[in-house]
Amino acid sequence: MKKMICMLAAFMLAGGAAHAGADDTLNKTGCMACHAKDKKLVGPSxxxxxxxxxGDKQAPAxxxxxxxxxxAGAWGPVPMPPxxxxxxxxxxxxxxxxxxxAQ
Known part of the structure; x- marks a missing residue:
């Protein structure tokens, strides 16, 4: 039981680290200049x-x-740069x- 709890904790921490990495990347690449997690800015949240x-299995691609x-066009007239x-x-x-x- 103790081993299972330790494994679960390690899994959760690894997920948190991956999420933190994504947040860093979103900031570093400028995504957060137009997007926010929970509110519309220039682009959608x-x-x-x-x-x-x-539910769209093709969503990641x-x-x-x-x-x-x-x-442009899917969320309004302001274009998103490539x-x-x-x-x-x-x-x-x-x-x-x-x-x-995952939001």
Whole structure:
């Protein structure tokens, strides 16, 4: 039982560390200049994005593509600029998309 509790605690801490890494990446790449976790700024909140894509198994791939290519129209007229791999590598992109969808 003690071993199971320790394993659960380690799992939770690892998840928290991954979430903190995603937060750092969101800040470092400028995402937080236009987005917030729970309110609309220039772009939609991460909570609104997560709600829109809830239950969509293709959401991670769709959002990653939107981040890479940028675009406008899905959330209003203000365009989101593209984020090239030099600015946001594939591993970090995957991590931030997962973090956004977990809101």
């Amino acid at each position: 991460f909570k609104d994005i997560a709600a829109k894509y809830k 769709r959002l990653a593509e939107k981040v890479r290519k940028g675009g 984020h090239a791999p030099e600015r946001l590598n594939d591993a970090d992109l995957k991590e931030v998309v997962a973090s956004i969808l």
